[in-house]
Amino acid sequence: MHGELATLGLKVAPSTVWEILQQEGIDPAPERTSTTWADFLRSQAGALLACDFIETVTLSGQLQYILAVIEHASRRVRVLGTTANPTAVWVTQAMKNLVMDLEDAGCRARFLIRDRDGKFPARMDEILAEVGIQTVLTGIRMPRMNSIMERWVQTCCRELLDRCLLWNEHHLRHALAEYERFYNEHRAHQALDQAAPLRAVPDPITEPARVTVLDVRRRDRLGGMLGRSRLSEAARETRNPRSNGVLSGRAPGARTRNLRIKSRQIQYPVVSIRLSMYRSSRQCRP
Known part of the structure; x- marks a missing residue:
């Protein structure tokens, strides 16, 4: 100018x-035509996948390698498997299973971001290229280029692997399956406006009558390590204005207990879990 x-x-x-x-x-x-890595991730989020290996050790001292893939747009995670020997044949078969899962889910991925780990064979890139997925390698010692996947690795370690004693490979697979289901179907994500990858945010409760009768139930998984909270069937029903404060569907003469919430500290060998327990207003005798 x-x-x-x-x-x-x-x-x-x-x-x-x-x-x-x-x-x-x-x-x-000079900067108007250049595209930064962050711009690329944002513009291609709907077609981006990222994968990485996670290392953990069982109680027997065996080192286990976990292979996981995450979708950038939906944040959905797929744990492809775990093994003590991540050979080229094992990784190749895991990629074949991933391709079939993506086709069944209708996911139109075009790029897969991964690091330069030697455990990824060249055959893996060929399998992905056959279905139109191009492999994008991150820079050397640049984990921020795969930040979405690295963040999930930290989350998995903080919420599961660092808090659970894993006996063997079978126990690890069971724990990962439960955590994958919890992460995709229940855990809230700030990037998704508190929704989950496979669960939308429910409509907010705006009726004061329904708020006063909330009955939240928690279903524990992995010995209380993970938990899913939900409303009971009675709390989901709307209050009948002519029932004098009685929930619709409940007998008029039925009595309800006044519940109060107390907390108890339970010490475990690995972690200290604070559980909220419902007790009756009547004091329990020793």
């Missing part, structure tokens, strides 16, 4: 041109 003004015989200081561009939110010319 400064050169064009000089061609027209208009003398303007370069700083003036810079101030005008800054006020209008226009970047300098």
Whole structure:
């Protein structure tokens, strides 16, 4: 712009041109056509997959390798398997299973981001290329290029692997299956506006009558390590305005106990879990 003004015989200081561009939110010319890695991830989120290996140790001292894949757009996680020997044949078969799962789910992925780990064979890239998925390698020692997957690895370690004593490979597979189901179907995600990858946010409760009779039930998994909270069937029913404060569907003469919430601290060998327990208003005798 400064050169064009000089061609027209208009003398303007370069700083003036810079101030005008800054006020209008226009970047300098060399930066307008460049695409950053963050821009690429945002623009192609619907077609991006990311995978990585996670290492953990069982009580027997055996090192286990967990292979997982995450979708950038929906944050859905697929744990492809775990093994003590991640050979090229095992990884190749895991990728074949992933391709079939993506086809069944109707996922149109175009790119898969992974690091330069030697456990990924060249045959893996060929299988993905046959279905139109291009492998994108991250830079050397640049985990931020695969930040979505790295974040899930930290979450899995913090919420499961670092808090659970794993006996063997079979126990690890069971724990990972439960956590995958919990992560995809129940756990709230800030990036999804508190929804889950396979669960939408329910409509908010706006009726004061329903808020006062909430009955939340918790279903524990993995010995209380994971939990799913839900409303009971009675709490889901709407209050009948002519029932004098009695829930619809309940007998008028039925009595309800006044429940109060207390907390108890339970010590476990690995973690200390604070559980909320419902007790009756009547004091329990020893």
